[in-house]
Amino acid sequence: MKFFAYPLLSLALTLAFATPTFAAVRHTGKAITNVTVVTETNLLTTNSTSFVDLPGGAVTIVVPAGHSQLVQATFSSESYCFWYSGAAYQYCLMQILADETEMLPASGGGFVFDTNGQTDDGWEAHAMARTIVLGPGTHIIRVQWAVSDPGLNLNLNNWTLTVTQYANGK
Numbered sequence: 001m002k003f004f005a006y007p008l009l010s011l012a013l014t015l016a017f018a019t020p021t022f023a024a025v026r027h028t029g030k031a032i033t034n035v036t037v038v039t040e041t042n043l044l045t046t047n048s049t050s051f052v053d054l055p056g057g058a059v060t061i062v063v064p065a066g067h068s069q070l071v072q073a074t075f076s077s078e079s080y081c082f083w084y085s086g087a088a089y090q091y092c093l094m095q096i097l098a099d100e101t102e103m104l105p106a107s108g109g110g111f112v113f114d115t116n117g118q119t120d121d122g123w124e125a126h127a128m129a130r131t132i133v134l135g136p137g138t139h140i141i142r143v144q145w146a147v148s149d150p151g152l153n154l155n156l157n158n159w160t161l162t163v164t165q166y167a168n169g170k
Contacts, residue, residue, distance in 0.1 A: 037162045045154065047150060061163060068168070068170070069133070071131065072129060072131045072164045073162070076127035082155060083149075091113075093111060094113040113145075134169070
């Protein structure tokens with residue numbers, strides 16, 4: 001019996017003894033201490049190529065003295081990344097900040113929330129979730145948006161920002 005005759009066994013053994021090349025970040029928290037939800041039904045549009053604050057897309061939270069908290073921010077919206085001039089196949093970006101720090105996973109250049117990859121592209125539902133562990137004090141969680149090309153518009157409608165705080169964040 002030759003080892004290569006059993007490709008699934010070979011693959012399983014390779015995976016079992018392989019050293020992972022990824023470094024997932026794990027945070028934990030205890031009971032939910034606070035949930036804040038902000039919604040907007042009006043159409044909002046940007047064609048800024050630099051990140052700017054989403055109007056109304058900010059929440060102020062307080063972490064009690066002597067504590068840390070795991071904070072999770074989830075943003076969902078109908079979006080339409082509309083190309084009206086410039087290069088086709090560009091993208092519309094989002095990021096969520098805690099104070100001035102991009103929440104995790106931090107992409108360093110924005111999360112591709114939507115693209116204009118198709119000529120018949122239209123309104124779609126999209127979402128993102130980010131986390132961070134914060135120490136005591138008052139913090140601002142805010143959503144920012146941008147486009148990769150000035151010939152794009154990012155249109156958002158019917159969005160929700162949910163910020164959840166968990167006790168004893170680590």
